[in-house]
Amino acid sequence: MRVARGPVLSRRGLLGGAAGLGLAGAAGAGLASCSDGRGEGLGDQQVPFYGTHQSGITTDVQDRLAFATFDVTSTRREDLADMLRTWTAAAEAMTRGAMVPGDSTSAEAPPADTGETVGMPPSRLTVTIGFGPSLFDRRFGLGDRRPAEFADLPALPGEILDPSRSGGDIAVQACADDPAVAFHAVRNLARLGRGTVVTRWAQLGFGRTSSTSSAQDTPRNLMGFKDGTRNIHSDDTATLDRYVWADGRSPQAWVRGGSYLVARRIRMFVETWDRDRLGDQEAVFGRAKASGAPLTGKDEFDPPDFGARGPDGEPVIPEKSHIRLAAFENNGGLRILRRGYSYTDGIDPRTGTLDAGLFFIAFMKDPAQFVTLQTKLGSHDGLNEYIRHVGSGLFACPGGVRDAGGCWGQGLFD
Amino acid sequence: MRVARGPVLSRRGLLGGAAGLGLAGAAGAGLASCSDGRGEGLGDQQVPFYGTHQSGITTDVQDRLAFATFDVTSTRREDLADMLRTWTAAAEAMTRGAMVPGDSTSAEAPPADTGETVGMPPSRLTVTIGFGPSLFDRRFGLGDRRPAEFADLPALPGEILDPSRSGGDIAVQACADDPAVAFHAVRNLARLGRGTVVTRWAQLGFGRTSSTSSAQDTPRNLMGFKDGTRNIHSDDTATLDRYVWADGRSPQAWVRGGSYLVARRIRMFVETWDRDRLGDQEAVFGRAKASGAPLTGKDEFDPPDFGARGPDGEPVIPEKSHIRLAAFENNGGLRILRRGYSYTDGIDPRTGTLDAGLFFIAFMKDPAQFVTLQTKLGSHDGLNEYIRHVGSGLFACPGGVRDAGGCWGQGLFD
Numbered sequence: 001m002r003v004a005r006g007p008v009l010s011r012r013g014l015l016g017g018a019a020g021l022g023l024a025g026a027a028g029a030g031l032a033s034c035s036d037g038r039g040e041g042l043g044d045q046q047v048p049f050y051g052t053h054q055s056g057i058t059t060d061v062q063d064r065l066a067f068a069t070f071d072v073t074s075t076r077r078e079d080l081a082d083m084l085r086t087w088t089a090a091a092e093a094m095t096r097g098a099m100v101p102g103d104s105t106s107a108e109a110p111p112a113d114t115g116e117t118v119g120m121p122p123s124r125l126t127v128t129i130g131f132g133p134s135l136f137d138r139r140f141g142l143g144d145r146r147p148a149e150f151a152d153l154p155a156l157p158g159e160i161l162d163p164s165r166s167g168g169d170i171a172v173q174a175c176a177d178d179p180a181v182a183f184h185a186v187r188n189l190a191r192l193g194r195g196t197v198v199t200r201w202a203q204l205g206f207g208r209t210s211s212t213s214s215a216q217d218t219p220r221n222l223m224g225f226k227d228g229t230r231n232i233h234s235d236d237t238a239t240l241d242r243y244v245w246a247d248g249r250s251p252q253a254w255v256r257g258g259s260y261l262v263a264r265r266i267r268m269f270v271e272t273w274d275r276d277r278l279g280d281q282e283a284v285f286g287r288a289k290a291s292g293a294p295l296t297g298k299d300e301f302d303p304p305d306f307g308a309r310g311p312d313g314e315p316v317i318p319e320k321s322h323i324r325l326a327a328f329e330n331n332g333g334l335r336i337l338r339r340g341y342s343y344t345d346g347i348d349p350r351t352g353t354l355d356a357g358l359f360f361i362a363f364m365k366d367p368a369q370f371v372t373l374q375t376k377l378g379s380h381d382g383l384n385e386y387i388r389h390v391g392s393g394l395f396a397c398p399g400g401v402r403d404a405g406g407c408w409g410q411g412l413f414d
Numbered sequence: 415m416r417v418a419r420g421p422v423l424s425r426r427g428l429l430g431g432a433a434g435l436g437l438a439g440a441a442g443a444g445l446a447s448c449s450d451g452r453g454e455g456l457g458d459q460q461v462p463f464y465g466t467h468q469s470g471i472t473t474d475v476q477d478r479l480a481f482a483t484f485d486v487t488s489t490r491r492e493d494l495a496d497m498l499r500t501w502t503a504a505a506e507a508m509t510r511g512a513m514v515p516g517d518s519t520s521a522e523a524p525p526a527d528t529g530e531t532v533g534m535p536p537s538r539l540t541v542t543i544g545f546g547p548s549l550f551d552r553r554f555g556l557g558d559r560r561p562a563e564f565a566d567l568p569a570l571p572g573e574i575l576d577p578s579r580s581g582g583d584i585a586v587q588a589c590a591d592d593p594a595v596a597f598h599a600v601r602n603l604a605r606l607g608r609g610t611v612v613t614r615w616a617q618l619g620f621g622r623t624s625s626t627s628s629a630q631d632t633p634r635n636l637m638g639f640k641d642g643t644r645n646i647h648s649d650d651t652a653t654l655d656r657y658v659w660a661d662g663r664s665p666q667a668w669v670r671g672g673s674y675l676v677a678r679r680i681r682m683f684v685e686t687w688d689r690d691r692l693g694d695q696e697a698v699f700g701r702a703k704a705s706g707a708p709l710t711g712k713d714e715f716d717p718p719d720f721g722a723r724g725p726d727g728e729p730v731i732p733e734k735s736h737i738r739l740a741a742f743e744n745n746g747g748l749r750i751l752r753r754g755y756s757y758t759d760g761i762d763p764r765t766g767t768l769d770a771g772l773f774f775i776a777f778m779k780d781p782a783q784f785v786t787l788q789t790k791l792g793s794h795d796g797l798n799e800y801i802r803h804v805g806s807g808l809f810a811c812p813g814g815v816r817d818a819g820g821c822w823g824q825g826l827f828d
Contacts, residue, residue: 064620105704107693114688115638115703116756119631164763179593179620183758187768191688199768202760204620206478206593207530217533224529274528274605279521289529290519342530344597345759346616349578354601354613 011097011118043121043177049092051400052257053245056126057337057363058234060213062175065205065341065359066182067263068190069132069168069393070197077140081413083196087129087189088407094181097122100188114191116184123178127185129408130171130261130395145412147252149366150260153394156371158378158387165265165391168200173261173361179204201391203265205341205359212339218292218300221358222342223273223386225285226292229300230327232337243335244363246396254411257399259363262336262370265343265391268357273386284382286321294323306330320382326373334372337363357387367394425511425532457535457591463506465814466671467659470540471751471777472648474627476589479619479755479773480596481677482604483546483582483807484611491554495827497610501543501603502821508599511536514606528605530598537592541599543822544585544675544809559826561666563780564674567808570785572792572801579679579805582614587675587775593618615805617679619755619773626753632706632714636756636770637687637800639699640706643714644741646751657749658777660810668825671813673777676750676784679757679805682771687800698796700735708737720744734796740787748786751777771801781808 047055072080090100097120102112136146174185183204190199209221210228213235221227232239241248246255273281278289286304287294294304296316306324308316317324328335344356364370378384401407461469486494504514511534516526550560588599597618604613623635624642627649635641646653655662660669687695692703700718701708708718710730718737722730731738742749758770778784792798815821 105692107691107696109691110689111638111692111695111703113638114636114684116634116636118634118638118704180756183620183770187684187770190768191685194685198766199761202758202768204618204758204760206597206618206620220530220532222528222530224525224527224532270528270601271605271608275524277521277523278519278525281525282521289525290532342594344616344618346618347613352612354604354616356597356601 011099011120043123045124046096046122047124047126049095049127049401050403050406052402053400054126054128054258054397055095055400056128056173056175057244057259057339057397058212058240059124059126059175060216060234061208061210061339062124062126062182063177063208064175064179064182065208065361066174066179066186066202067205067359067361068172068186068202069200069395070170070172070190070193071200072135072139072169072197074196075139077413079196080140081409083193084409085407086192088401090188090192091127091129091185091408092401092404094185094188095122095125095127097125100192114184114188117181120178120181123176123181125174125176125181125185127189128173128175128261128397130173130397131409131412132167132169132171132393132395134167135169142412145252145254147246147250147255147396149368150255150394150396151367153262153367153392154371156374156378156389158374158381158384159389159392161392162390165201165203167393168395170197171261171263171393171395179206203343203359203391205343207342209340209342209358210338212337222268222270222344222356223281223285225281225287225289226300227340227358228338229287229292230323232335239335240337243365243369244337246365246399252411254398254409255396258397259337259365260367261393261395261397262360262362262364262367263391263393263395264360264389266358266360267355267388267390269353269386269388270356271353276386283318283321284386286317286323295321318382320380322377322381322383325377325381331373331376334369336369336373339363363397425513425534457537459538460510460536461538461540463509463541463815464817464820466816467814468540468542468672468811469509469814470542470587470589471658471673471753471811472626472654473538473540473589474630474648475622475624475753476538476540476596477591477622478589478593478596479622479775480588480593480600480616481619481773481775482586482600482616483614484584484586484604484607485614486549486553486583486611488610489553491827493610494554495823497607498543498823499821500606502815504602504606505541505543505599505822506815506818508595508602509536509539509541511539514602528598528602531595534592534595537590537595539588539590539595539599541603542587542589542675542811544587544811545823545826546581546583546585546807546809548581549583556826559666559668561660561664561669561810563782564669564810565781567676567781567806568785570788570792570803572788572795572798573803573806575806576804579615579617581807582809584611585675585677585807585809593620617757617773617805619757621756623754623756623772624752626751635772636682636684636758637695637699639695639701639703640714641754641772642752643701643706646749653749654751657779657783658751660779660813666825668812668823669810672811673751673779674781675807675809675811676774676776676778676781677805677807677809678774678803680772680774681769681802681804683767683800683802684770685767690800697732697735698800700731700737732796734794736791736795736797739791739795745787745790748783750783750787753777777811
């Protein structure tokens with residue numbers, strides 16, 4: 001091997017070194033020293049790992065998702081704490097575009113980093129961790145660290161859940177503008193966790209279905225409709241404080257600055273949907289398909305007029321339409337922060353139809369917010385004819401790691 | 415609906431119209447008139463649909479793949495021919511970034527286009543079609559149109575094939591720099607084919623693992639190694655003529671200018687691989703992991719010296735290494751054009767390991783080229799400890815559609 005060693009190698013630096021260009025700045029120096037002569041592109045952008053909150057929640061939604069949940073197989077509390085410390089260092093390095101810490105250059109050992117992203121920029125990678133309710137059972141003595149509001153989701157209307165795509169002791173959400181970078185993060189954490197955790201399920205998302213900033217266009221879901229038009233934006237701190245960030249006065253210090261992540265694998269019956277006429281599709285959502293405007297408006301961002309009635313006396317935005325049922329105006333102001341992705345996993349072998357839909361992710365102050373909304377939507381939403389919730393997870397995301405002295409889950413084991 | 419109608423709507427134009435900006439140039443005018451004021455980016459690039467050869471073979475490899483195979487359920491030859499005509503028009507429109515031809519604006523009918531890529535640029539979409547050996551059975555009277563060299567692949571070493579991920583009467587390879595654009599193409603063809611075909615299997619690829627041009631960096635596969643360093647380049651017309659394009663004097667006119675597509679879903683046992691020491695990994699490939707250089711060289715593109723021996727008298731590039739076995743120097747000059755993608759489809763429920771690997775696609779003049787190479791590699795390659803071929807398909811891709819008067823499969827039904 002012709003590359004220098006260091007505690008953390010830059011992926012770009014390793015590439016440069018390998019090409020015989022020298023390794024100046026390769027050891028842990030991050031982006032600034034890793035120019036490859038092509039100029040700084042979008043992929044070069046880094047999202048800071050350290051902060052009051054974890055990144056990947058209000059971060060402008062990246063294009064790609066790799067999500068996985070893990071079950072802890074070790075029964076030793078120390079193993080779990082050690083793994084979380086190792087994971088934190090690896091996640092922090094990968095978000096900088098650096099390799100997983102450790103030796104990737106000795107011929108005598110397995111490389112510390114699996115290597116498939118060598119040469120790739122950080123691509124705005126964020127790695128966000130959450131803990132499932134099951135982690136607070138008797139195994140690790142964490143029962144007294146469970147926040148009062150945190151329990152398994154109840155059975156909800158509109159769901160037929162596959163246990164092999166639901167639950168987990170720990171969840172990791174990796175988002176990046178490059179799918180290889182996102183997958184690499186999850187794969188390497190799984191690898192570092194070997195002996196302590198096993199992967200329970202994983203999901204790739206290939207197109208964001210929401211925006212968290214007015215700088216981002218509203219994307220479309222696989223039903224062809226703009227999704228997340230009324231999402232909370234990252235600069236709306238009052239709404240975030242009220243509906244997204246966990247209670248800052250929680251007796252459980254570790255959850256302050258954190259949030260609850262709800263993941264739902266929502267299968268869309270796209271073949272059935274595609275046979276529906278446009279007028280029906282628009283009635284189901286309550287929006288125009290092309291523009292995304294509410295049926296009472298002209299522009300995507302026009303506020304829906306839920307009181308408006310047509311010449312026939314019926315509401316212009318139908319009673320069972322998705323936006324009417326989900327709107328904060330009709331739910332006592334209730335909001336959640338959406339961060340979902342489209343998915344497709346080939347063909348459903350039972351039916352020959354596409355296994356495709358929405359991998360819904362939302363963050364909220366209290367899981368009860370989702371329960372309230374889904375109880376209503378799952379019972380009344382006209383969309384239910386075309387969708388089914390087939391996977392589910394609830395995870396408590398701790399506050400952010402403040403600096404290099406901290407690590408994920410620190411407040412759990414103090 | 416507030417958008418104008420036309421035989422083919424531009425996706426960008428539809429967006430502009432919906433936002434109240436007018437619809438100048440929206441009807442089928444393609445890219446030039448569809449500026450969204452953000453300037454022309456990479457996504458705006460179009461790959462021409464018409465030509466001597468189909469696009470998507472020597473086209474600079476796009477970042478994302480959606481691949482699907484279909485079985486014909488109709489027994490009427492006319493249905494098949496009609497569908498191929500409809501598919502051709504749809505594929506041509508989508509590669510221009512236009513919507514699927516037909517009416518997507520009538521409230522009274524299902525939209526002709528499913529709509530999830532409205533507002534997205536062409537993203538270098540290519541749609542490539544191939545016909546499986548089974549299409550030439552008795553159903554459609556095409557037996558006399560089967561080229562002599564075209565038969566099912568024989569059983570090969572290194573494979574344990576899943577029938578639900580193998581075969582098919584027709585294959586469609588959609589490649590684009592945006593996964594939603596690639597998926598949209600396959601989904602809409604499946605939709606247009608309803609009643610004539612059913613989808614047999616589908617595969618998404620999330621990272622190209624080869625280059626067909628010296629303008630493209632060599633990417634890495636999920637084992638962390640550069641893949642396809644010695645691939646044929648699109649400007650090497652002599653090699654393409656000799657090893658990739660089907661026989662120009664074939665008695666089957668429809669296959670002239672075409673090529674044979676071999677698809678192999680190659681599962682990688684990444685957990686096992688990741689535990690192997692770097693020196694072993696490099697011996698398996700015969701290349702340095704970081705630089706991609708052959709073990710006898712310093713630079714990725716240094717020609718391997720298969721005769722070189724180390725101080726111990728052993729070959730520097732081991733006898734069972736992948737590059738030695740696959741090299742054209744050691745196979746009488748034999749070459750194939752590779753165009754593969756990495757894939758990951760979550761967790762293998764039987765083992766809890768990642769279902770990930772390489773979706774290998776290669777184009778060649780004669781399927782025997784692949785049979786020769788895989789017979790050798792499947793028997794001797796050191797890589798076999800870490801991989802298994804689990805899906806397979808062979809398809810004869812016709813020559814390109816020359817102009818708007820032609821369509822896919824034309825030469826089959828004349």
